[in-house]
Amino acid sequence: MAKIMGFPATSQDDYQLNVTNIMQHAARSFGRQEIVSRQLDGTMFHYTYKDAYQRMQRLAGGLITIDVHVGDRVGVLAWNSHENYEIYFGLPGMGAVMLLLNLRLSPQDLSYVVNHAGARFIIVDQTLLPIAEAIAPLCETVEGWVIITRPGNTLSDVKTTLAKVYAYEEVLGQAAPTYAWPTMDERSAYAACYTTGTTGKPKGIYYSHRDVYLHSCAMSLSAEMTLQDTYCQVVPMFHALGWGLAKAATLVGARLVFPGMYTLETLDALSQLMINEHVTVSAGAPAIFMPLLEYIRGLEEKPDLTGARLFSGATEPPVAMMKGFWDLTGAEIIHAYGATETSPLVTINRLKPWLERELTEDQKWDLKRKQGFCVVGLDIKVVDALGQEVPADGETPGEVLIRGPWITGRYHDAPGSEAQFTEDGYWKSGDVGTLDAEGYLKITDRLKDVIKSGGEWISSVDMENEIMSHPDVLEAAVVGVAHPKWQERPLALVILRDDAIGKIGDEDIRAHLSKTFAKWQLPDKVLFVDQIPKTSVGKIDKKVIRAEHKGAYGG
């Protein structure tokens, strides 16, 4: 964006926005605030912001003694522990870049990320050594490993094939409890995350200190967090900066709870932790909140979570889940939207006071399914294939473009990725959605899955959901198939319930759809099948379906 210089100001505009300042503030103003962390053996570790801040300073000093320099990339393979929280501030505070490593990636992808980033060191939790050992032979730039050992363990208790290892506690122990943080140029990278796109290699986002500082302010404001809140870090801290709430909570001095290591198989313990610690703010995907709700349903005495805000991301939260939390516990599920490229907060769903008065209860629940309105500080537009803004009518879909201080402006060292950005500086999200007159965004599809028919777009996800609302349908998938006249036309795959097979025909499905879809939008072909192709993580594999049916309409 071309900028214009006006009259010079007298403000301290050279003062750099550094993420470390957030923690420094928390330690000085909320030093006695509690941080709670669940350890591997299930016992709870307690300390304060002041204690944590001292250990962050020790970490910064200790990293220097093992030869970490300003600008170095240092990988982190860790659970949601208090040590990881210390790393979040201490590591970038001394000027290095915290490279967040997704421990669910394959060794090939993980080592690709490490090599692409050129990481010199990796901090790894003792329980994750098998992953580290698997990637070590593939990592060309790593010179040393810092191991967060189990409580009570020292380096001599650790059996590993890794060469040049240090113990996290010893790195801290050999450094002073105070550290003179450098003033980092606010454009310096604070951390890096890599996307896990299904196509192509992971791409690197390097978040600046300025980015993360401003995002933390916006997140605290949007989540309406205060000193009175207790925040629990449920989102894996290696996912898109852990969604940013830990830093936002620190900024306002909230009490912090870290669940340590948890997996989808140990969610009961996580659920009980959240109840025991009186958590008032958390964030996660429906995949976490659904089992949490089930756990609560099973409790004799339901916990009172009145006033709690649970931010739900990744995908649209089911209304039944939102109602379940509200009715059983008083907790509110709040949908928010973002991506690794956006630090990640872009929109958040809050009910406006006038809508509170005007809408029926059902309308309010329906509204809560939307991704919400854009937060302060960002620009958002929804555009058609020609880049023109679509009407804000809640109906016309377009691709979501986003711009602002915490949106990535490029991918690190990724030739060819420039096409993901517009000339006026917007990042193209690849998500298709609508904006309504109140500014609420609703994501309807991925751009690559939307069906482009005769210059108009048809949402494959909406059509799938509508087909699945038919009582005789078990599952459905809709894709766009090339068409000689209309560019693409929808094709539906449908799995019927056993007792409906042979009784339901394609006209029944079309008739059902025509209640909510226009005639021109109805699928030309409805194929009844036994199985729908899925990806390794259980999502409908539209790439495979499109390939299988590519000639169906002669396009």
Next chain:
Amino acid sequence: MAKIMGFPATSQDDYQLNVTNIMQHAARSFGRQEIVSRQLDGTMFHYTYKDAYQRMQRLAGGLITIDVHVGDRVGVLAWNSHENYEIYFGLPGMGAVMLLLNLRLSPQDLSYVVNHAGARFIIVDQTLLPIAEAIAPLCETVEGWVIITRPGNTLSDVKTTLAKVYAYEEVLGQAAPTYAWPTMDERSAYAACYTTGTTGKPKGIYYSHRDVYLHSCAMSLSAEMTLQDTYCQVVPMFHALGWGLAKAATLVGARLVFPGMYTLETLDALSQLMINEHVTVSAGAPAIFMPLLEYIRGLEEKPDLTGARLFSGATEPPVAMMKGFWDLTGAEIIHAYGATETSPLVTINRLKPWLERELTEDQKWDLKRKQGFCVVGLDIKVVDALGQEVPADGETPGEVLIRGPWITGRYHDAPGSEAQFTEDGYWKSGDVGTLDAEGYLKITDRLKDVIKSGGEWISSVDMENEIMSHPDVLEAAVVGVAHPKWQERPLALVILRDDAIGKIGDEDIRAHLSKTFAKWQLPDKVLFVDQIPKTSVGKIDKKVIRAEHKGAYGG
């Protein structure tokens, strides 16, 4: 501050923080939110963020048609009206600098400010034309005047001696309802305020867009304002950016109430407006809140203001006033601290959860008198005469130094003012205070009024308050007087109640003081007088007292 560049980030760090973005956000996300303004005739004007935003765009476009350019300084002489709110965004949005003019200054000081700033235009409320006409002959750079006329009036209804006048409504009317805001370099000046120091000429602070944007975020966070709040603009909008809450309220989409023209003589109407409009957030000095409390005391039915936060600045709020609001209405008075040089938020007094549990009721009220803890984003230190930080023991006084993105780094075109800044970039506030272990600041004195005795400081304000707590004392003033051995020693002037005259001696006063002051701190001389010199605004005139008694200790 020397900054270090780390690894380059991919974030959109060139995206400029512009104050206009706050309003743009409010219009898109909270377009239907209400803005209420009290007009001169007592009737209420209602419109929305969306309406206001359109008029701001018309104002920006209109200013260009009357030949205002990017970088021009444009003065504003106006009440707390919705037009002034429009000016707050529309004027700096097009790249000019909003020069806030204190309508209580003398024509000499006011014209000094206008000339020093080199303002080319002045926007003036019709009711304030006498002030404009008084300064016009003294203003060398002003080429035109834009008059905000009374409702229903046009320019032909206005009788004025001013040359080259425009009507605000006509300037808006001739412009388009949309305006393509320029992207201002975030270091460009958004607005300017001048200090009204008792010594020397007013000094100019030119706040950058970056400054005001970051301050607005910090203010919204600190005030815990949300979309559900109704904010009333009581602080005059020409005082230190109106203390910043209007922009902070806009940022979160709160409902806004503007009281229009009010004076200390019309506070009943203001009080009733705040009750009628269900205000939940406001800010002002005790001079405003005291009469508001008196008004409420006089009401048959007390309003329920539960949850309301009234931010009190300028001076320490009396405990009786804070208790009065709490007991009668449920509203909380919250002390905050800042200055024209600090945009102005520096500290805010919130009770921490652990203090809520640990302190007695009396201790909590006492704590509420302190200025509070430093907000996120700023550095603060309290230093002795040698520039060394004093212990954070709540007792050792020092000068308060402040640094950060919304603190001024210099005064505009003011040779010799460099001494107000330290080498490491702190602004010297001239306020003396203590920091306690919890980080709460307490201002005890102005640096120029503190008594420097034998290398230690004695608070003149604390001593005055203590003398005045003696049942026979009506009023007291304490100053430092030069002393050959101790540099300075305290001297007290005391006015006794009529029936105590002749019965109370200096030893009685010293005995009373020795309950809370050390022996070496007691005043060497206590003089009983009939009158204490005052300034034109009713403050104790210590300059005059010091001059009258300068030889008292032979220094």
